[in-house]
Amino acid sequence: MRLEKLPPDYAKRLSxxxxxxxxxxxxxxxxxxxxxxxxxxSSAGLTVRGDRVFRGRDADYRAIPSTTRPNDLLCSxxxxxxxxxxxxxxxxxxxxxxxxGELAAEGAIGSVAATHYSFMGATDPVQMVDxxxxxxxxxxxxxxxxxxxxxx
Amino acid sequence: MSALGHYLEEEGIxxxxxxxxxxxxxxxxxxxxxxxxxxxxxxIGPPSDAAFQKRVIRAALGxxxxxxGPVRIKNFPDDDPRESSDRTWHPPIPPPxxxxxxxxxxxxxxxxxAYAASCTRRERxxxxxxGLPPAVCGNYIAAWLRGQRPESPIxxxxxxxxxxxxIDDLKAFALQAALSxxxxxxxxxxxxxxxxETALGDAIQALRRDFLAGDDERLKQLAFFFVPTLRIAPG
Numbered sequence: 001m002r003l004e005k006l007p008p009d010y011a012k013r014l015s016x017x018x019x020x021x022x023x024x025x026x027x028x029x030x031x032x033x034x035x036x037x038x039x040x041x042s043s044a045g046l047t048v049r050g051d052r053v054f055r056g057r058d059a060d061y062r063a064i065p066s067t068t069r070p071n072d073l074l075c076s077x078x079x080x081x082x083x084x085x086x087x088x089x090x091x092x093x094x095x096x097x098x099x100x101g102e103l104a105a106e107g108a109i110g111s112v113a114a115t116h117y118s119f120m121g122a123t124d125p126v127q128m129v130d131x132x133x134x135x136x137x138x139x140x141x142x143x144x145x146x147x148x149x150x151x152x
Numbered sequence: 153m154s155a156l157g158h159y160l161e162e163e164g165i166x167x168x169x170x171x172x173x174x175x176x177x178x179x180x181x182x183x184x185x186x187x188x189x190x191x192x193x194x195x196i197g198p199p200s201d202a203a204f205q206k207r208v209i210r211a212a213l214g215x216x217x218x219x220x221g222p223v224r225i226k227n228f229p230d231d232d233p234r235e236s237s238d239r240t241w242h243p244p245i246p247p248p249x250x251x252x253x254x255x256x257x258x259x260x261x262x263x264x265x266a267y268a269a270s271c272t273r274r275e276r277x278x279x280x281x282x283g284l285p286p287a288v289c290g291n292y293i294a295a296w297l298r299g300q301r302p303e304s305p306i307x308x309x310x311x312x313x314x315x316x317x318x319i320d321d322l323k324a325f326a327l328q329a330a331l332s333x334x335x336x337x338x339x340x341x342x343x344x345x346x347x348x349e350t351a352l353g354d355a356i357q358a359l360r361r362d363f364l365a366g367d368d369e370r371l372k373q374l375a376f377f378f379v380p381t382l383r384i385a386p387g
Contacts, residue, residue: 083193125155
């Protein structure tokens with residue numbers, strides 16, 4: 001987002017939102033991209049139709065199988081201050097599963113994870129720690145070694 | 153989002169975040185982040201532009217095999233071409249002739265065929281958070297607009313929470329109806345239409361004003377999730 005395009009007060013509010021203060025700087029290396037198994041982890045409050053929608057600043061997460069079809073993915077993020085028309089027209093704007101599939105078919109990445117995950121980005125990140133650890137365990141079980149994090 | 157990168161990386165999984173607000177990424181200091189200049193809600197860029205989207209993803213994933221970290225934040229250089237208006241796009245229905253509950257119900261009926269056609273053409277709808285058909289969402293909102301306090305139509309949701317999701321669904325319903333074939337409207341165009349030229353947008357603004365002026369604290373809190381900050385009508 002080019003903050004200079006927004007009214008100054010609003011841009012200031014966005015840029016000054018409180019963020020967690022991390023003291024560590026983890027850095028994991030890995031094999032070449034064409035050997036990586038890639039998952040999407042989104043903070044867009046995505047849910048598969050029929051699953052529990054995020055009702056507020058929930059700290060847990062939702063699983064999104066790779067077999068999910070575009071018509072079955074909903075966005076239940078609590079914030080109304082971001083565009084939803086892009087996602088409505090094309091889910092890849094937020095959840096680029098088709099694009100990852102194409103990159104895998106082209107050999108640019110090794111493979112696409114069997115399951116992807118979504119959190120509710122408006123939640124205090126500190127409350128997401130347990131959920132994130134749980135997701136990490138599930139990603140490892142799926143042999144994922146690269147995560148594309150998408151926010152809205 | 154960048155915080156999740158920290159948590160996953162601490163657990164041994166490499167990650168790269170697509171960051172929309174650069175100062176937030178700078179403060180969170182994730183292992184890797186690609187800042188993109190796109191509007192909020194569009195981390196991968198323009199809809200229906202696979203080539204552009206793939207460039208964004210390649211740039212992000214490429215950071216996984218580049219050195220220079222920890223804490224690398226790169227900029228994606230190109231703007232979203234879909235931020236430009238499409239002059240061939242037109243609203244699906246004329247502006248409403250009235251306001252309030254009846255105007256909303258009439259408008260939803262008028263939009264129904266365009267919505268159905270859009271669903272068929274796209275094989276998709278993003279309506280569904282409430283689990284109610286759009287017409288039922290419309291009736292529920294209309295009851296609130298008439299000053300009633302209807303019971304929740306959703307068994308495990310309070311009336312207020314059901315209202316929030318019904319409003320979300322009707323916004324999605326109207327905007328999906330507005331996605332006419334062969335056009336590429338910007339989000340600005342679609343937002344201008346919804347908030348300035350529809351009975352639904354007008355009604356949501358009215359509910360927001362009423363709730364904020366009332367005594368019910370729960371409804372006051374709920375009202376903050378009706379209208380985007382930059383679309384709040386004066387007064």
